[in-house]
Amino acid sequence: MGLRFRHLCRAACAAAATFVLACCASAPVPQVKAESSSAQAMRHIPLALGQTSTGATPLEQPLPVYPPALRALHKPPQEIEARLVVDAQGQVGEVRVMGEAQADPSRRQFIDAVREAAMRWTFVPWRTRQWAADANGDAHSVGDHAQPFEVGYLFRFAMNGDAPVVQARAMSP
Numbered sequence: 476m477g478l479r480f481r482h483l484c485r486a487a488c489a490a491a492a493t494f495v496l497a498c499c500a501s502a503p504v505p506q507v508k509a510e511s512s513s514a515q516a517m518r519h520i521p522l523a524l525g526q527t528s529t530g531a532t533p534l535e536q537p538l539p540v541y542p543p544a545l546r547a548l549h550k551p552p553q554e555i556e557a558r559l560v561v562d563a564q565g566q567v568g569e570v571r572v573m574g575e576a577q578a579d580p581s582r583r584q585f586i587d588a589v590r591e592a593a594m595r596w597t598f599v600p601w602r603t604r605q606w607a608a609d610a611n612g613d614a615h616s617v618g619d620h621a622q623p624f625e626v627g628y629l630f631r632f633a634m635n636g637d638a639p640v641v642q643a644r645a646m647s648p
Contacts, residue, residue: 541639
């Protein structure tokens with residue numbers, strides 16, 4: 476009876492572990508993208524059965540500086556959409572700005588401010604782990620990889636009287 480009970484407990488644990496891992500695999504991961512491709516809308520990352528994902532969260536995010544030469548002009552609020560390409564170590568390696576080629580000289584100053592600040596941003600590296608169950612139903616890690624990812628941010632520059640206001644927020648998928 477004891478051996479049979481132990482076997483049933485292991486089978487139940489294995490089924491529960493498979494269910495938990497399946498739930499994790501279907502959970503969306505906001506604001507990250509698996510491959511580094513052209514600036515497209517973000518989507519959640521599909522994970523395989525038994526795969527989990529962690530990280531890709533900001534650590535350091537110094538805000539851009541409102542361009543000093545433009546403060547006295549009291550320009551209307553400016554919004555800059557940027558895609559940050561983050562390497563496997565969590566460092567921003569590239570900043571892609573929508574419409575940069577067509578930007579006028581004053582808008583280019585805002586873009587330069589975004590790029591200068593965002594290149595100093597750091598993130599918790601994005602890691603995927605693969606889990607598998609052995610013959611006894613015990614889960615074991617069979618792979619652990621840090622991966623590059625992309626994330627979109629919207630930077631907003633405005634003047635509040637004579638005080639510059641700069642904001643940054645992650646863009647929704």
